[in-house]
Amino acid sequence: MSNETLNATPTATPIPTSDESSKDASNDPGISRRGFFMKLGILFNGLVAAALAVPITRFLLSSITRGSGNAYLSWVPLGSVNEFPEGETRLATFQNPYVMPTDGKTVGTACWVRRVEGDHFQVFAVNCAHLGCPVRWFPQSGLFMCPCHGGAYYRDGSRASGPPERGLFEYPSKVENGLITIQAGELPTPGGTAALATRKPPCA
Amino acid sequence: MRMIAKLGEWFDHRLQLAAPIREAVEHPIPRNTASWWYVFGSAALTVFLLQIVTGVLLALIYVPSGSEAWSSLQALNHDVTLGWFIRAMHGWGSNFMVAIVLIHMMQVFLFGAYKFPRELTWIVGVFLLLMTLGMAFTGQIMRFDQDAYWGLGIGASIASRVPIAGPAVVKLMLGGPIIAGATLSRFFALHVFVIPGLLIGFVALHVLMVLKLGINEWPMPGRIVKRATYETEYHELTKKDGAPFFPYAVWKDLFFAAFILLAIAACALYFGPFGPTGKPDPTIIQTAPKPDYFFLWLYALLSLLPPSLETPALLIGPVLVIIGLLLLPFLSGEGEKSWKRRPIAVLTVLLLAITLGTFTHLAEYAPWSPHMNAWSGDPVPERYLRGTTALERQGALVFQAKQCRNCHSLGDLGGLRGPSLDGVAVRLTQDQLIRQVIQGGGNMPAYAKNLSPAETTALVAFLRTLHPPGQAPARDAAREVALGDEKRSGGQP
Numbered sequence: 001m002s003n004e005t006l007n008a009t010p011t012a013t014p015i016p017t018s019d020e021s022s023k024d025a026s027n028d029p030g031i032s033r034r035g036f037f038m039k040l041g042i043l044f045n046g047l048v049a050a051a052l053a054v055p056i057t058r059f060l061l062s063s064i065t066r067g068s069g070n071a072y073l074s075w076v077p078l079g080s081v082n083e084f085p086e087g088e089t090r091l092a093t094f095q096n097p098y099v100m101p102t103d104g105k106t107v108g109t110a111c112w113v114r115r116v117e118g119d120h121f122q123v124f125a126v127n128c129a130h131l132g133c134p135v136r137w138f139p140q141s142g143l144f145m146c147p148c149h150g151g152a153y154y155r156d157g158s159r160a161s162g163p164p165e166r167g168l169f170e171y172p173s174k175v176e177n178g179l180i181t182i183q184a185g186e187l188p189t190p191g192g193t194a195a196l197a198t199r200k201p202p203c204a
Numbered sequence: 205m206r207m208i209a210k211l212g213e214w215f216d217h218r219l220q221l222a223a224p225i226r227e228a229v230e231h232p233i234p235r236n237t238a239s240w241w242y243v244f245g246s247a248a249l250t251v252f253l254l255q256i257v258t259g260v261l262l263a264l265i266y267v268p269s270g271s272e273a274w275s276s277l278q279a280l281n282h283d284v285t286l287g288w289f290i291r292a293m294h295g296w297g298s299n300f301m302v303a304i305v306l307i308h309m310m311q312v313f314l315f316g317a318y319k320f321p322r323e324l325t326w327i328v329g330v331f332l333l334l335m336t337l338g339m340a341f342t343g344q345i346m347r348f349d350q351d352a353y354w355g356l357g358i359g360a361s362i363a364s365r366v367p368i369a370g371p372a373v374v375k376l377m378l379g380g381p382i383i384a385g386a387t388l389s390r391f392f393a394l395h396v397f398v399i400p401g402l403l404i405g406f407v408a409l410h411v412l413m414v415l416k417l418g419i420n421e422w423p424m425p426g427r428i429v430k431r432a433t434y435e436t437e438y439h440e441l442t443k444k445d446g447a448p449f450f451p452y453a454v455w456k457d458l459f460f461a462a463f464i465l466l467a468i469a470a471c472a473l474y475f476g477p478f479g480p481t482g483k484p485d486p487t488i489i490q491t492a493p494k495p496d497y498f499f500l501w502l503y504a505l506l507s508l509l510p511p512s513l514e515t516p517a518l519l520i521g522p523v524l525v526i527i528g529l530l531l532l533p534f535l536s537g538e539g540e541k542s543w544k545r546r547p548i549a550v551l552t553v554l555l556l557a558i559t560l561g562t563f564t565h566l567a568e569y570a571p572w573s574p575h576m577n578a579w580s581g582d583p584v585p586e587r588y589l590r591g592t593t594a595l596e597r598q599g600a601l602v603f604q605a606k607q608c609r610n611c612h613s614l615g616d617l618g619g620l621r622g623p624s625l626d627g628v629a630v631r632l633t634q635d636q637l638i639r640q641v642i643q644g645g646g647n648m649p650a651y652a653k654n655l656s657p658a659e660t661t662a663l664v665a666f667l668r669t670l671h672p673p674g675q676a677p678a679r680d681a682a683r684e685v686a687l688g689d690e691k692r693s694g695g696q697p
Contacts, residue, residue, distance in 0.1 A: 060376075063376060063378070063379045063380050063381075063386070064372045064375045064376055067375055067381055072380075072381035091489070093487040096381070096382050096384070098380065098381055098382070099384075100380065100386055101385070102269040102271055102384075102385030102386075102388075102389070103270045103271065103384040103385040103386075104269070104270040104271025104272070104274075104385065104484070105270075105271070105485040105486075106270050106353065106382070106383060106384040106385065106387075106484055106486060107384060108485055108487040109382070109486055110486060110487045110489050126486075126489050127361075130361070130506075131357070131358045131361040131506060132357035132358055132361040133354055133357065133358070133492075133493060134354065134486075134489035134491060135489075136489060136490070136576060138579075138607050138610075140579075140605050140607060141606040141607040141608075141649075141651070141654050142653060142654040143607070143649055143654075145574045145576065145607075146573075146574075147491070147492035147573055148354075148492065148493065148503075148507075148573060149572055150507065150572045150573050150574055150611075150621045152574070152649050154649065161644070161647045161648055161649050162572075162647065163506070163507060163511050163514065164511070165511045165512075185382075186381040187357065187360055187374070187378065187381065187382045187383060189360050189370075189371070189374055190364055190365060191361075191363070191364025191365050191366065191370030191371055191374065
């Protein structure tokens with residue numbers, strides 16, 4: 001290293017006619033030709049890295065950007081209204097609308113469908129509002145119970161006891177042509193996906 | 205023999221590694237560090253190597269695909285010759301690795317080995333601990349079963365609580381809107397490429413620093429570490445009372461490493477591989493997911509924290525702990541090394557060990573979880589029904605049918621979420637019982653909408669019989685006066 005720098009300084013300065021070197025020398029007398037090219041090389045690499053960072057970052061963040069504006073959500077039919085007796089809560093399953101070839105069984109999703117009366121439905125996510133464990137419905141006591149940390153909810157999804165800070169997540173639902181349909185597609189989490197906020201279903 | 209020596213010379217002429225290796229293994233160490241207390245670091249390295257080997261072997265069969273991972277694990281367990289043993293070694297290896305890394309860390313802390321000039325060794329070690337835990341968590345997901353699936357759900361629920369960025373963090377973590385194939389693939393990339401790559405680099409750095417800075421001398425009470433003098437004192441010590449690491453101390457490391465490998469193999473043989481449990485099919489909701497052993501304390505903490513403290517504790521707690529660990533060598537980089545003169549250090553270790561141990565023990569039987577099948581599975585003890593009236597027996601039926609048993613035990617059977625009701629009649633009067641059943645409260649749901657007046661009457665009549673033989677049920681004296689009728693005070697025979 002030290003040899004090179006020693007050699008570099010004398011050879012770089014005496015070149016007489018080169019415009020570049022004289023320019024360099026006038027701008028910054030301390031810089032050598034080699035030093036300049038090394039810096040240029042670093043700059044060049046930096047530019048290439050920055051250019052490559054764009055597709056790499058976009059690839060890495062694609063799972064976020066792809067879902068912007070609720071693009072992951074769509075209306076999914078759960079079955080005929082007649083499958084759900086009035087005043088009862090039943091488990092229904094549906095395929096997640098966004099599917100990748102390697103998903104296997106994980107795209108199957110369960111939800112609790114409560115037919116209050118007529119076309120008035122409440123569809124709850126099975127995921128506990130505490131940490132997402134699957135809650136189970138007990139018709140005898142009219143409670144949803146979570147096996148993980150003991151969260152419990154009443155039949156209308158409101159919090160009954162335990163660590164959850166809110167009621168069960170409720171899918172927006174509607175009845176169309178005798179089919180109960182919900183807007184689904186994202187894992188409901190306490191941090192809140194907009195579509196699963198605690199609001200009354202449109203038909204309420 | 206001469207051939208081998210010649211071959212060795214040929215290689216060393218090109219590699220030039222013999223001299224630095226000899227220098228490294230023969231570097232003088234303080235004589236008293238050749239102790240059984242100093243074997244945990246090398247044992248952790250040994251288990252890490254075992255994990256690499258068994259991990260590569262598993263990758264020969266395992267398929268990181270949402271649709272095939274579970275069945276490829278079944279094939280490993282049942283079809284591939286000794287596949288179950290390699291899986292068991294890898295699983296038990298991970299348990300041992302976390303345990304040994306924690307013991308190593310505790311020993312380093314108690315022996316003051318993180319003090320000047322070994323601060324950076326400690327800091328790199330903190331990152332190694334985090335990576336080890338990262339491997340344990342991502343490894344649990346590789347076993348793509350029900351526990352892994354719902355464990356990811358818990359992870360996503362925690363991640364979603366990050367302010368503002370929460371939903372984006374969840375999608376980044378899951379690789380999509382739900383837990384699915386892409387989730388497994390990215391955790392596979394972390395478990396197999398990213399974290400092990402970092403681990404290898406950091407382990408190399410860690411070991412290099414141990415060689416360069418020397419093994420921490422056995423702490424003597426009263427031998428104070430000072431930045432100005434420590435290094436000269438240490439060199440004098442290794443000169444005056446030192447011995448070459450090889451072979452003076454290394455035999456203990458070798459013995460312990462072999463012993464640990466043998467212990468892992470024994471556990472693998474005796475207990476077999478971990479899971480996989482049920483298929484990762486989210487439509488099967490009859491499951492009570494539990495994390496692996498080393499995250500049980502967290503599972504307990506999450507159910508015992510008051511709800512309002514949960515999010516801050518989850519998001520800020522780990523950051524504070526990591527910052528604390530990283531700052532430790534700067535806050536007490538000098539001074540006393542011996543645990544005999546560092547009572548706060550000893551108490552800290554004890555407090556942490558007891559806390560983690562207690563939480564882990566609690567999580568093993570999870571008293572906060574309702575027993576989902578207690579109402580239909582655990583009978584009311586016969587002695588509670590002997591000599592009861594028809595109404596009280598009807599009450600016992602209501603008690604079972606309304607799933608009270610899922611949270612309340614009778615005769616040591618049933619849920620532990622609520623208090624045991626074996627002697628509830630002594631604690632609550634009739635009116636208090638009615639109020640508690642109807643209105644709930646104190647973490648109990650209100651049952652007003654799910655019990656008819658007749659059911660409530662029967663249930664309370666049954667609960668009134670639950671008191672020890674020699675002890676009368678609680679009664680409200682004023683009630684009798686107010687109602688003016690003793691017969692209506694509870695119908696006690």
